[in-house]
Amino acid sequence: MIEDKMRSLVSLLNKDNVYKIKKDLIKYLDILTLSLDEKDEELSTEKINRIYNIMERRKNFRSENKIGTNLILFNEFIDKFYSLLDDIKGKGYLQDSVEIASDFLKGIGGINREFKLLVIHEKSEEYVYSKNHLYDLKKEIESLLYEKVHYSIYEEIYTIVGLTYSIRFDLEEKCKEYGRIVLSLLELEDEISKEELKKVLHNEYALELQRRMYYWDEITVGLKNHYYIEKLYENIEDM
Secondary structure (H helix, E strand, O other): OHHHHHHHHHHHOOOOOHHHHHHHHHHHHHHHHOOOOHHHHHOOHHHHHHHHHHHHHHHHHHHHOOOOOOOHHHHHHHHHHHHHHHHHHHOOOHHHHHHHHHHHHHHOOOHHHHHHHHHHOOOOHHHHOOHHHHHHHHHHHHHHHHHHHOOOHHHHHHHHHHHHHHHHHHHHHHHHHHHHHHHHHHHOHHHOOHHHHHHHHOOHHHHHHHHHHHHHHHHOOHHHOHHHHHHHHHHHHHO
8 A cells, every 4th residue: 555655665764765765755645645546656756746736736726716616515415414413312312323423434434533533532432422422523524525525516516415315325224224133033933022022013213213214305305406406506606
C-alpha cells in the first residue's frame, strides 16, 4: 500500500538522502490526495505533479468564484438522517441508533473516524452505547459527507440519492434478518414453549423494525423524486 511505502521511506530518512526521499514522499502524498490507484505510482513524478497542480488550480478557481453546490440536498439529507436516529433513540432503542450511525460512518469510508472516537474514549463501555457517542458519530458523519459533496452538485446528487436508498436497504435487511430468526424458532416449535414462541411472533421489536422502514420512506419521499430535487435547485437559482 502507498501508506506503507511512505512509512518505510520516512524510516529511512537521514541527512544524506532527505532530498531524494522527499521527492518520492511528495509523489506518494499527491497520489493519496488525488485518490489515484496504487498502480498509478508507475507514472512519473512530473506527471503526478502536473495532475495535482491542475486539480489545485481548478479547486482554487471554483472556490474564488463560488462555484460548487449550495448543499441544499446535503443539508436536507442530514436533517432526515438525524431525524431517523433521534426517532429510534426516542423510542428507547439508543443502542440501535448508535449502531446505525456507526455502520453508516463506516459505509462512507469513515471507519478510521469511528476508531478515533473509541480510542479517545478508551473503548469505555459507558461511551460505546451512549448519547455522547451518538452525538460524536453524527458530527463525524456530517464532516466526512461534507468533504465528499461540497465541491460539485453532481457529486452531491449522486452521493445523497444513493445513500438515501442504501439506508432503506439496510433497514429492510435488518427486518428480514429478524424474520429469519423467527422462522428458525418456528422450526424448533416442539423444543420451545408456546409462551416463548408467542413472545417472538408478537415481539414489539419486530414491529419497530418495520416502523423504521415506513418512517424513512415517509420522510425521504422528496429525496427519491428527481422532480422534487430539480425544483429545489430551480428555487435556489431564482433567489
